[in-house]
Amino acid sequence: MSTQASSHALPHIGAHDSHHEELGFLRKYVFSTDHKTIGIQYGITSLLFLLFGFSLMMMMRWSIARPGEPLPLVGGLLEKILGDVAAKGVISADLYNEFGAMHGTIMVFLGVVPLAFAAFGNYVVPLQIGAIDMAFPRINMASYHVYLMGGIIMLVSFFVPGGAAQAGWTSYSPLATTIQTNGQVFLLTGLVFLITSSLLGAVNFLATIIQLRAPGMTWMRLPFFVWAQFVTGFLLLLAFPPLEAAGIMQLMDKLAHTSFFLPTGLSVAGGHISGGGNPLLWQHLFWFLGHPEVYVLILPAMGIVAEVIANNTRKPIWGYKSLVYSSLVIGFVSFIVWAHHMYMTGMGTKISTFFQTTTMIISIPSVIILTCMFLSLWGGSIRFNVPMLFALAFLPMFGIGGLTGLPLGFNFSDLHLHDTYYVIAHFHYVVAPGTIFALFAGIYYWYPKMTGRFMSEFWGKVHFVGSIFFMNMVFMPMFAQGLSGMLRRMADGGINYSAAKVPGAIGGLTDNIIWLNQFVSVAAIGLGLAQIPFIINFFWSIKHGKEITSDNPWDATTLEWQTPTPPPHGNFVKPIAVYRGPYEYSVPGQKTDFTPQNQA
Amino acid sequence: MDIPYQTEPRKDTGLFNAKLGIWLFLASEVMLFGALFSSYILLRVGAAPGDWPHGLLNIPLGTINTIVLIVSSITVVMAWASLKMKDFAAFRRYQTVTLVCALGFLGIKSYEYNDKFSHYEIQLKDGRVADGHLKETTATEYVLHHAHYVNKAEAAKVTHAYQEREIKHEEITVKKEDVKYMENYGPWHSTYLAIYFTLTGLHALHVIGGALVIAFLWGPGAVMWKTDPERYTNRIEVSGLFWHFVDLVWIFLFPVLYLL
Numbered sequence: 001m002s003t004q005a006s007s008h009a010l011p012h013i014g015a016h017d018s019h020h021e022e023l024g025f026l027r028k029y030v031f032s033t034d035h036k037t038i039g040i041q042y043g044i045t046s047l048l049f050l051l052f053g054f055s056l057m058m059m060m061r062w063s064i065a066r067p068g069e070p071l072p073l074v075g076g077l078l079e080k081i082l083g084d085v086a087a088k089g090v091i092s093a094d095l096y097n098e099f100g101a102m103h104g105t106i107m108v109f110l111g112v113v114p115l116a117f118a119a120f121g122n123y124v125v126p127l128q129i130g131a132i133d134m135a136f137p138r139i140n141m142a143s144y145h146v147y148l149m150g151g152i153i154m155l156v157s158f159f160v161p162g163g164a165a166q167a168g169w170t171s172y173s174p175l176a177t178t179i180q181t182n183g184q185v186f187l188l189t190g191l192v193f194l195i196t197s198s199l200l201g202a203v204n205f206l207a208t209i210i211q212l213r214a215p216g217m218t219w220m221r222l223p224f225f226v227w228a229q230f231v232t233g234f235l236l237l238l239a240f241p242p243l244e245a246a247g248i249m250q251l252m253d254k255l256a257h258t259s260f261f262l263p264t265g266l267s268v269a270g271g272h273i274s275g276g277g278n279p280l281l282w283q284h285l286f287w288f289l290g291h292p293e294v295y296v297l298i299l300p301a302m303g304i305v306a307e308v309i310a311n312n313t314r315k316p317i318w319g320y321k322s323l324v325y326s327s328l329v330i331g332f333v334s335f336i337v338w339a340h341h342m343y344m345t346g347m348g349t350k351i352s353t354f355f356q357t358t359t360m361i362i363s364i365p366s367v368i369i370l371t372c373m374f375l376s377l378w379g380g381s382i383r384f385n386v387p388m389l390f391a392l393a394f395l396p397m398f399g400i401g402g403l404t405g406l407p408l409g410f411n412f413s414d415l416h417l418h419d420t421y422y423v424i425a426h427f428h429y430v431v432a433p434g435t436i437f438a439l440f441a442g443i444y445y446w447y448p449k450m451t452g453r454f455m456s457e458f459w460g461k462v463h464f465v466g467s468i469f470f471m472n473m474v475f476m477p478m479f480a481q482g483l484s485g486m487l488r489r490m491a492d493g494g495i496n497y498s499a500a501k502v503p504g505a506i507g508g509l510t511d512n513i514i515w516l517n518q519f520v521s522v523a524a525i526g527l528g529l530a531q532i533p534f535i536i537n538f539f540w541s542i543k544h545g546k547e548i549t550s551d552n553p554w555d556a557t558t559l560e561w562q563t564p565t566p567p568p569h570g571n572f573v574k575p576i577a578v579y580r581g582p583y584e585y586s587v588p589g590q591k592t593d594f595t596p597q598n599q600a
Numbered sequence: 601m602d603i604p605y606q607t608e609p610r611k612d613t614g615l616f617n618a619k620l621g622i623w624l625f626l627a628s629e630v631m632l633f634g635a636l637f638s639s640y641i642l643l644r645v646g647a648a649p650g651d652w653p654h655g656l657l658n659i660p661l662g663t664i665n666t667i668v669l670i671v672s673s674i675t676v677v678m679a680w681a682s683l684k685m686k687d688f689a690a691f692r693r694y695q696t697v698t699l700v701c702a703l704g705f706l707g708i709k710s711y712e713y714n715d716k717f718s719h720y721e722i723q724l725k726d727g728r729v730a731d732g733h734l735k736e737t738t739a740t741e742y743v744l745h746h747a748h749y750v751n752k753a754e755a756a757k758v759t760h761a762y763q764e765r766e767i768k769h770e771e772i773t774v775k776k777e778d779v780k781y782m783e784n785y786g787p788w789h790s791t792y793l794a795i796y797f798t799l800t801g802l803h804a805l806h807v808i809g810g811a812l813v814i815a816f817l818w819g820p821g822a823v824m825w826k827t828d829p830e831r832y833t834n835r836i837e838v839s840g841l842f843w844h845f846v847d848l849v850w851i852f853l854f855p856v857l858y859l860l
Contacts, residue, residue, distance in 0.1 A: 133603055134603075135620075135621065137603070139621075202628070203624045204621075207620045207621045211604075212603070212605070212617075238628065238631050240631075241634075241635060242635035248802065249636075249794075256787045258787045258788055258797075258798075259790075259794060260639070274788060276643070276646075276651055278646050281642050288635070
């Protein structure tokens with residue numbers, strides 16, 4: 001064993017790394033093994049996918065509000081690109097289904113997860129633990145490229161004959177198998193790539209956090225963001241493979257004509273099947289991933305919010321250990337709640353009862369985390385900058401999302417709410433104004449470290465106000481629609497179920513409820529417009545934003561701010577050691593109101 | 601600039617990076633195969649009586665393959681131990697055996713696959729079902745050897761492999777014009793064969809992957825033995841851990857698919 005490990009000395013990094021040999025364009029920006037470059041690659045790619053997924057939804061909203069009418073502005077273009085499914089610029093039901101399936105798939109697998117876990121994780125985690133890079137830099141690079149290939153396969157599927165997958169992001173069999181187009185094959189192939197990418201990423205993150213913590217960086221000195229990424233890494237590592245298995249089996253059903261998910265007696269157009277399969281098997285395997293996935297989406301967001309709140313209240317986060325233990329409990333319990341997505345499948349009341357119980361249990365650590373963050377605000381001298389505004393907005397928005405989930409977690413109330421717009425409103429509150437707001441907070445917060453300049457504070461506030469207003473205008477009415485029984489996945493927005501159209505029918509939708517479709521669609525356009533200041537701000541500030549005056553512009557304690565800006569290859573100019581916890585703000589007796597972790 | 605703990609273990613975890621990495625990777629692999637094994641259970645308990653075949657696979661061949669893989673697992677350990685004792689020639693000898701075992705395993709496996717693809721169930725227009733291996737196809741006839749006419753009621757009674765062996769088999773010739781529908785024993789034939797091909801196919805991919813890594817480290821990758829022997833030995837250890845996992849999966853696959 002070398003002296004380095006036995007003396008527990010620092011990783012050998014030195015000043016020579018800052019004037020590292022110049023790499024060519026390809027090695028520097030495309031095939032980079034530097035965790036910071038890879039983080040930015042992930043960040044930009046996933047933001048583009050988020051934008052793309054969002055624009056799919058905007059077109060769907062048009063179809064919901066104005067079924068059968070040609071899409072303004074882009075209708076003609078859509079017909080040119082996609083052909084008959086968009087004849088005369090009208091979104092057909094088939095195209096609506098394609099957009100619906102791909103909106104979900106893209107937002108979850110290509111947008112939010114890569115942004116929350118891979119982009120922020122790559123950029124921030126090694127810096128926060130005082131490492132010079134990830135444990136396996138080349139695997140890190142491969143992980144990004146595999147992710148990109150998966151994304152391209154998904155995008156290409158729009159242009160194959162028959163178009164993209166149409167069976168929802170959940171790809172329930174037999175529907176997904178029996179639709180006679182190849183979209184599903186592309187979706188599943190893309191998914192296998194994405195799962196491989198996230199597997200490589202998860203192994204890398206876990207190994208990095210376990211192995212490469214700087215001397216003195218004990219587990220309870222880790223910033224909460226690192227803890228959140230750590231638990232997320234385990235979820236990705238262990239929950240994704242069952243979906244990969246399911247994906248392989250569905251591919252076999254599609255391509256080798258097996259019957260894993262096709263029951264006996266099912267008649268399939270154009271082919272003989274053996275039958276004997278089990279449609280519920282797909283749902284079990286899918287949701288075995290699907291539910292931990294929810295926490296993959298939310299935990300990194302909570303991590304970012306904790307960092308921003310501690311920094312901008314100038315006081316330690318309240319209940320750091322409770323946060324850590326809660327996220328570990330969430331990690332474990334999230335593996336035994338999956339079938340609460342399946343109350344309506346007839347899997348049996350006893351099984352439903354079990355999963356209803358575990359579902360209620362998992363809400364406890366989530367509430368603890370949220371409560372800790374609210375309590376952290378108490379008595380702080382809060383700086384209301386843009387990252388803090390987004391972080392503050394996260395709290396009630398995630399709160400609404402979480403609490404409206406309880407009626408879905410009880411199987412008796414789920415009977416009424418299942419598959420309605422209420423469900424859409426619920427999980428979008430968790431992911432859109434929840435996770436995505438936290439991601440915005442993270443972008444505004446770490447942007448100065450990446451570029452050396454702040455993003456515009458004014459336009460950031462415009463972005464914030466527009467986003468939070470329109471976000472609620474979009475999703476709040478959906479609760480009302482869902483409670484009135486309006487179902488999801490209808491290209492015409494439920495017009496055929498309107499009470500006016502079928503007088504006397506029980507459960508018909510009133511005109512008011514159907515009118516809300518138009519209201520929501522207008523709000524969705526507003527939400528889209530509210531993102532324009534962000535996009536301009538994001539690119540404009542790279543060159544023209546206010547320059548930072550120190551490497552630690554937010555006066556933060558964690559290690560990512562104790563590096564040059566932007567951090568060079570190898571990150572730290574001199575070996576770093578850690579002497580204190582992550583949130584030593586306003587410690588009495590100290591000269592400043594923040595004490596960096598590496599200050600002896 | 602080097603990333604720490606690439607070769608030497610970190611003191612508090614006792615692991616070098618790649619060893620932790622491979623254990624995490626294997627945890628994920630356990631979940632992958634775990635999901636497929638769970639699917640096997642669900643499909644099997646959900647199968648209608650008589651639908652789940654018994655004695656379809658060649659147990660002696662499966663046993664040989666099991667032994668082949670266990671031997672390769674031993675030689676992988678011996679190879680690593682040889683490197684630890686700085687005996688590079690012995691390492692190469694042992695890994696050669698490992699690679700031969702891997703090829704042998706794949707050879708036997710592909711023979712078994714071929715056997716399934718030439719095994720046909722032929723439904724006749726008179727309602728009878730002939731079942732056997734297609735020996736030859738003439739202009740007007742199919743000749744099946746080791747074949748029999750399936751009796752549904754008797755098939756439902758078969759719950760163990762040995763009972764299947766007691767059924768009398770003979771050569772059967774079927775006229776093409778009498779055939780209503782014929783299908784070979786590919787993955788499309790039944791959910792049992794579907795899960796059999798999926799599980800063993802995925803496992804075979806793992807064998808190929810592992811063998812490629814071992815072959816690379818045996819050949820071009822071996823230059824590292826001269827430059828950084830400690831790290832090279834670690835690589836052998838890591839590839840060996842993966843190989844043991846591949847072996848272990850087969851140890852579960854064999855009884856589940858062949859014997860039960």
